[in-house]
Amino acid sequence: MSGSAQELVLAVSNLSKSFGPTRVLADVDLSVQASQVVVVIGPSGSGKTTLLRCCNGLEVADRGRIEVCGTTLFSDGRLLHDSELNALRTRVGMVFQSFNLFPHLTVLQNVTIGPRRIRRKTLSEAAE
Amino acid sequence: MKLDFGPVWANWSDLAHGAMVTVEVTGAALVLGCLLGLLVGLLRLDPRKRVRYAVGSVYVTFIRGTPLLVQLFLLFFGLPQFGIVLPAFFCGVLGLGIYSGAYQSEIVRGAIQSIDKGQMEAARSLGMSHGMAMRAIILPQAIVRMIPPLGNEFIALIKNSALVSLLTISDLLHEGQKIISVSYRSLEVYLAVALIYLLLTNATGFALLRLERRLRVGGLVQ
């Protein structure tokens, strides 16, 4: 890894999550720096999706800490406040395993609805 | 036994006027019912929000579990005991609207809950608030799914509106009964009344079918 001053975009520490008796994430640590490409691999059902969902605040972990772009998204069993969470999410992209495209919108509308509705950009700006 | 539709023709304008009143009562009740239905449907989306859910449930349970006629009588004959005297037309609209709202709320709730929950998650992951995701992503898709059951509900409402004739409202049925009281032609007049209801219900059904097709073509559904 080059340069020690690399910006840390994602920092996960001691993250744990159980669904009932099933322990899915057990003290997971992960750090991703800007422009780094990271692959998480594991067998089906090993918790890859769960980890990503926790990092987006779609799933609430039980213990540990998650920092995204310098903002603490999750710590001590508590998620960031809704409005701050929404702001953070506009800066983080997520592609779902089952895509979850919006079927009532066109392709262009699907890719531009985020910037348009939330950051109040015009269609041409968003389409860039 | 000969049928004599003379009294029907002779009093045609009264029947037409009654039909107009039926359309007015039903139309106003429909608007009220839709508003209540959407509101209560949204209230009951999440059982974890106890108070909201309980309020909605009490409403749906009471309204769905008691006869419409009893509800109408409570409004029209019951409320005056508290000094609340509402005009008959207003009582009819209020009673029918509240009644229909309970059924419509279940239609709204069912349609929203039938939308894949990944849609809400995807919208939230873009940074939308819950309310914005509901308005921009979930409701436009849910509305298309609401139309067929809402069509049933609207048609039921037209037919149920005949009960307001018992609140002294001069609706289609009431006008028919007035004609019968002087002509004694029950069969002919009730047949004519039934036919007019049939026209009203089927016109509604047809209009909703057109609307559904339009929304589909308009790309509101895959």
Ligand SMILES: Nc1ncnc2c1ncn2[C@@H]1O[C@H](COP(=O)(O)OP(=O)(O)OP(=O)(O)O)[C@@H](O)[C@H]1O
């Ligand atoms: N909402 C939930 N409720 C209960 N159990 C869940 C839930 N979500 C996931 N699980 C369980 O957590 C475990 C991890 O699931 P996850 O979807 O994270 O796996 P994955 O690594 O993404 O698998 P795949 O490679 O098949 O996508 C599985 O055993 C799954 O059944």
Ligand SMILES: [Mg+2]
């Ligand atoms: Mg997965």
